[in-house]
Amino acid sequence: MQDRECVIVINDGNDTGFSIVNQLINQNYHVVLIERQLPKSDVAFNGIGTVEFFIFDFYNTELIEPEIKKLPPEIFPVSGLVYAAGIGGVRPLSLTNTVFLHQMMNANLYAFVEFARCICKKKRFKDGGSVVALSSVSSTKGLKSKIAYSASKAALDASIRGLAAELADRKIRVNSIQKGWVRADMKHSFIQDNMALSEADDLAKQPLGVIESEELAHMVVYLLSPESRSITGTNLVLDGGYTL
Amino acid sequence: MDILTNKTFLITGAGKGIGFHLAEALHELGASLILHTNSTDSMARIQSRFSLGQHTFFQADFSSPENLEDLWKKQISGSLKIDGYVHCVGIRSRRPINMLKTHDVMQVMTANFASYVEMIRLVTRKNTYNPGLSIVGISSISAHAGGSGITAYAASKAAMEAATRCLAKELYKKEIRVNTVVCGQIETEAYQTLMESKDDQTDKVLERQYLGLGKPSQVTDIILFLLSEKSAFITGSAIPADGGYLTT
Numbered sequence: 001m002q003d004r005e006c007v008i009v010i011n012d013g014n015d016t017g018f019s020i021v022n023q024l025i026n027q028n029y030h031v032v033l034i035e036r037q038l039p040k041s042d043v044a045f046n047g048i049g050t051v052e053f054f055i056f057d058f059y060n061t062e063l064i065e066p067e068i069k070k071l072p073p074e075i076f077p078v079s080g081l082v083y084a085a086g087i088g089g090v091r092p093l094s095l096t097n098t099v100f101l102h103q104m105m106n107a108n109l110y111a112f113v114e115f116a117r118c119i120c121k122k123k124r125f126k127d128g129g130s131v132v133a134l135s136s137v138s139s140t141k142g143l144k145s146k147i148a149y150s151a152s153k154a155a156l157d158a159s160i161r162g163l164a165a166e167l168a169d170r171k172i173r174v175n176s177i178q179k180g181w182v183r184a185d186m187k188h189s190f191i192q193d194n195m196a197l198s199e200a201d202d203l204a205k206q207p208l209g210v211i212e213s214e215e216l217a218h219m220v221v222y223l224l225s226p227e228s229r230s231i232t233g234t235n236l237v238l239d240g241g242y243t244l
Numbered sequence: 245m246d247i248l249t250n251k252t253f254l255i256t257g258a259g260k261g262i263g264f265h266l267a268e269a270l271h272e273l274g275a276s277l278i279l280h281t282n283s284t285d286s287m288a289r290i291q292s293r294f295s296l297g298q299h300t301f302f303q304a305d306f307s308s309p310e311n312l313e314d315l316w317k318k319q320i321s322g323s324l325k326i327d328g329y330v331h332c333v334g335i336r337s338r339r340p341i342n343m344l345k346t347h348d349v350m351q352v353m354t355a356n357f358a359s360y361v362e363m364i365r366l367v368t369r370k371n372t373y374n375p376g377l378s379i380v381g382i383s384s385i386s387a388h389a390g391g392s393g394i395t396a397y398a399a400s401k402a403a404m405e406a407a408t409r410c411l412a413k414e415l416y417k418k419e420i421r422v423n424t425v426v427c428g429q430i431e432t433e434a435y436q437t438l439m440e441s442k443d444d445q446t447d448k449v450l451e452r453q454y455l456g457l458g459k460p461s462q463v464t465d466i467i468l469f470l471l472s473e474k475s476a477f478i479t480g481s482a483i484p485a486d487g488g489y490l491t492t
């Protein structure tokens with residue numbers, strides 16, 4: 001199996017994650033896809049590479065270390081890690097209690113750092129490898145009722161810089177992508193968010209329109225490839241002009 | 245800054261460092277203070293230092309913010325309406341990634357970030373504050389520049405700043421402003437302890453912080469400005485007090 005480079009993709013049923021997997025197998029990678037649930041039957045992968053599935057509830061971060069230990073030993077050392085999981089959610093301050101904050105931090109920060117901790121060890125991760133996490137423009141922009149979500153993405157982006165500084169010795173690169181409205185995400189949260197935000201139409205702030213998952217997946221593949229070998233510790237913006 | 249006289253300010257983490265210096269400055273200006281510490285030592289210290297004046301004291305461990313609501317209701321709310329709140333509570337953490345377990349990340353996020361949001365939730369309730377309330381959080385250059393071993397600390401400060409941007413938008417209609425001060429290396433007790441624990445006495449941060457080591461008063465001056473009406477047009481922002489660090 002080790003004639004193919006292996007990438008671990010962590011995804012929570014999101015189409016963007018599936019799109020990333022598809023592009024990776026098109027590029028002849030071996031993908032280890034970790035999901036929380038079996039994806040719906042209409043999700044199909046095809047390409048010249050290969051994909052293996054593993055399922056466990058990684059938002060329970062205590063499971064991450066034992067589950068990583070159970071992965072087939074021949075996939076290691078891997079050369080890439082993609083964190084495409086995470087949750088959204090809107091709540092005004094009066095309802096933003098500590099439990100809600102922790103929930104958001106847990107899915108968007110703690111689980112990512114725990115995966116990085118368990119996977120970026122010498123025996124499991126190649127020197128020169130690459131880690132990519134999906135962040136959001138909310139990391140840098142304030143929106144009403146997005147206190148917890150924005151904070152969790154900003155925390156994720158800051159953790160990227162800490163990890164990049166620390167793993168630079170091994171030439172391991174760590175980056176995030178701050179995305180705007182991507183079509184796949186809109187299915188889940190767009191309408192709900194817009195109503196709760198009462199910020200007229202948030203999408204109108206994105207002059208180039210909705211981003212297709214494929215474009216985001218391209219950027220992930222680029223960050224995983226040696227073509228981006230000098231990019232580390234950054235938060236790349238893919239937002240159709242949202243932050244203009 | 246006599247415009248701060250006769251006003252009421254809440255400072256959490258007033259036991260040492262920046263919080264303590266800020267309490268001194270506001271005390272000198274004749275403000276009423278609600279002062280918080282975690283340890284009994286710090287409480288004793290501020291009770292004796294600020295025995296003269298209209299001050300209220302409370303002790304609370306911010307590692308369990310879910311307990312703050314009860315404590316706040318019992319001890320503080322109802323007594324005074326506040327004009328400003330400065331969150332100086334913070335814990336430092338240095339751990340390489342292979343030792344950084346979820347529990348460690350959570351501990352830092354809870355004390356530095358979740359407690360900040362929880363306190364803001366409590367102080368922005370009706371009848372707790374006067375219009376014009378100014379809230380200030382103490383962030384760090386680590387939120388912007390990466391460093392080995394400070395993943396959790398950096399994340400917690402970045403989270404504070406992001407929450408501040410959202411809160412500013414949410415609370416302006418209640419005439420509340422929210423900002424953070426992004427501190428570089430400041431000469432506090434915590435800094436001295438840090439330097440003493442090091443083998444070599446050089447501080448790499450100061451190579452980029454070209455105005456040199458910061459004095460606590462250089463930070464508290466900025467906080468006083470943010471508390472006053474003179475900064476009425478500033479909200480949601482992260483004001484650097486970094487001796488030039490972030491420009492290099």
Ligand SMILES: NC(=O)c1ccc[n+]([C@@H]2O[C@H](COP(=O)([O-])OP(=O)(O)OC[C@H]3O[C@@H](n4cnc5c(N)ncnc54)[C@H](OP(=O)(O)O)[C@@H]3O)[C@@H](O)[C@H]2O)c1
Pocket residue numbers: 256257258259260261262263281282283284286287304305306307332333334335336355382383384385427428429430431432433434435
């Ligand atoms: N000094 C610097 O160079 C620097 C640089 C960047 C950012 N900052 C930030 O500025 C803030 C103040 O730092 P500092 O150096 O002046 O002071 P510090 O020595 O770090 O002390 C901060 C305060 O936090 C309180 N505290 C710690 N853990 C707590 C807990 N679990 N629950 C409740 N309170 C707790 C302490 O209470 P007790 O007194 O009771 O122990 C103390 O009063 C921090 O947020 C820090 O991250 C400082």
